[in-house]
Amino acid sequence: MCLAIVDHKFFIHAHSVSVPTIDHVVLESRAVVSLYVLQASAVRSVRLTVYSASSICVEQEKVETFQCDMSVLKMRIKGVFIWAGCYEYKCESGRLHLRAYAPAYLQPIASYVAQFKATTPLMSYGIGPIVYLEGLRYKAFMDMSNKWTDGEVLAKREKDGKTLYYVHYLNCNRRLDEWIPEEKIDFSSCQSKKGTRASSYVDKLRSGNRGLLIKNKGQVQDSQELSSAAPRGSGSLNLRDDDDIVTRVRNIEEVELGRHRIKPWYFSPYPEEFTLLPRIYLCEFCLKYLSSDTMLRSHLRKCPFRYPPGREIYRKDRLSVFEMDGKKQKVYSQNLCLLAKLFLDHKYLYYDTEPFLFYVFTEYDSYGCHTVGYFSKEKKSAEDYNVACILVLPPYQRKGYGNLMIQFSYELSKMEGKIGTPEKPLSDLGLLSYRSYWSQAILEILVDLLEKENEDKPQISVMDISKRTCIKKEDVLAALQQLNVIHYYKSEHIIVIDKEKIxxxxxxxxxxxxxxxxxxxQWKPTDWTKIR
Known part of the structure; x- marks a missing residue:
């Protein structure tokens, strides 16, 4: 993991970084950035490389410069005194000493001392780790509505020296949750939820106490320990556990995917070190997540893909669709689910992607295929679900892609000879998209039936509509009711299509x-019941 890369001149600044799980840190001289001070207990070894003829400026009360020859220092951090070349390190009691020497005179010209508390996680890029709270309710100022409203404080973190609180505005969609400064919270208006102790907790919230990270299964662990938790991926999406406070806090600031920078809406279980970054970078072809633009550009030079690593089953105009097997393309499928979770609130992720197929929709050009969204489906579904999860990425929403994905899923159902339905419950946007598609598909069948020649009194049943469209009977009835075309007349139900509908x-x-x-x-159905 490269913390600082320096070229010819670099400045030593007071920065710190949390690196709780890596074995070593590499510092090289390549570009003008800051040198980071490391927590002694956070790493096992440090390798510092300084190239010859580098002019190093040590930023202190008095700035001094010197020329240094190439020197390489490898150090085991065990509280022992080690120095080499023109650098001297000493670690003791959580204190890291750095002294720089001019090689010609071996005299100290600068010293940097950093004091770290063993109980306090460190920060990188000025962003601190998320500390999860009990979820007390206060009045909070909501910029969107420009008024004070009831909010639930779920977490806090440090950013650029300021304390921010993560607030969920009651009776609002969770995508409106946000980090706000403490001056936008009225701490005197505390309203305790059932089972919380508001009296003793308000002071703790505003104090410097670290708080706790609450895990899914009722375990509570220290906030420095979560970084070792493995990221999860999924094709299966089930109901989110509202009691899991960790999943209720958006943990990624921004995502760069291709030409787009996207603000996430919800939590996704990326590794904890990525939650300390102002932005994470995704390869738009293999969806590998990286911590910097430099690493992304380096990856793109080596990435063998310019399209999703699956089988192309549809291409027309600029639209191309790829089918991925969650067992064969497991890493890609997991990365896809991590990305999807940033924009899906009502479901959470499992690690196993093997029972699922993923259909990735892309726009293709001379550079490659750019992901716009996807849907997944179970290989074996006892309930005849033809969609487990569906998502159009925010930059491509309101462009008709949701309708195309839904239509594609039903075309596959027709080719399988099955009546299909999406896995419930649907997200709010998903439900709107499905209602729109169902209404359009059913209304077109009814209007076509009316326009048939020599058909004075056309007749059709709900089951007939279901068979023609492969839409489940219950979904057909829901769409007909939404269209308000079912009427009770002379002891029977009839469908009335007025001029406006036509x-x-x-x-x-x-x-x-x-x-x-x-x-x-270009696709043929597979009988997955015969495949182990």
């Missing part, structure tokens, strides 16, 4: 929106 269908067709062309799907 004009709506004609308007849809005249807009020329992109639709899935079934003839372009």
């Amino acid at each position: 004009e709506t269908v004609q308007r849809w067709r005249s807009q020329g929106k992109v639709r899935i062309d079934p003839s372009c799907i």
Whole structure:
């Protein structure tokens, strides 16, 4: 893990970084950045490389410079005194001493001493680790509504020397949750939730106490220990546990994916060291997550992919769809689920992706295939689910991709000869997309039936609609009720299509929106019950 990279001139600044799980740190002279001070107990070894003819400026009350020859220092941090070349280190009682010597005279020209508390996690980029709280309720100022509203404080962290609190605004979607400074919280308005002790906790919240990290299974662990937890991935998405406070706090600041920088909405279980970064970088082809733009550019030079690592099963115009097997393309599938979780609140992730297929939708150009979204489905579904999870990434929303994905899932169901339905519950945006697709698909069938020649009283049943569209009967009924076309007349239910509905269908067709062309799907169903 490279903490600082320096070229010709570099400045020693007072920065610190949390590196609780790595074995060594490499510092090389390549670009102008800061040299980081390390917590003695955080690493097992340090390797510092300084290239010859480097002009090093040590920033103190009095700045002095010197020329140094190449020197390489390898140090085991065990509280012992070791020095080599023009650097001297001493670690004792959590105190790290750094002295720099001019090689010609071997006289100290500067000294940097950093005091660290063994109980306090360190920060990088001015962003501290998240400390999870009990979730007390206060009045908080919401910038979007420009008024004070009821909020639940779930966590706190340090950023650029300021304390920020993570607030969930009650009766609002969790994607509106945000980090706000303490001046936007009225701590005198504390309202205790059931089972909390508000009297003793308010003071703790505002004090420097570290707080606790609360794990899924009721365990409580110190905030420095979570970094060892393995990231989880998934194809299966089930109901989120509202009692798991860790999953309720958005932990990633920003994601760079291709040409887009995206603000996440929700928590995703990326490794903890990535939560200390102002931005994480994803390869848009293999979805590997990296900590810097430099590492991303280096990865892109070596990445063998310019498209998702699966089988292309559809291509028309600029749309291309790839099928991924969660067992064969396991790493990609897990990375895809980690990305998806940043924008899905109502479900959480499991590690096992093997029982799932992933269908990734991309826009392709001369550079490659750019991911716009995906849906997953179980290989074996007793409930005939044709979608387990569906997501359109924020930069591509409101462009019709959600409708295309839903249509594609039903085209696959038609090719399988099965009636399909999405796994419930759906997210709010997912439900809107499905209702829109169901209404459009069903209304087009009904209008086509009315327009048939010599058909005075066309007849069709709910089951007929279900078989033609492969939409489950319950979903057909829900769509008909939403369209308000079912009426009770002379002891039976009838469907009434008025002129307005006919004009709506004609308007849809005249807009020329992109639709899935079934003839372009290069895919055959697999009987997964015969495959172990």
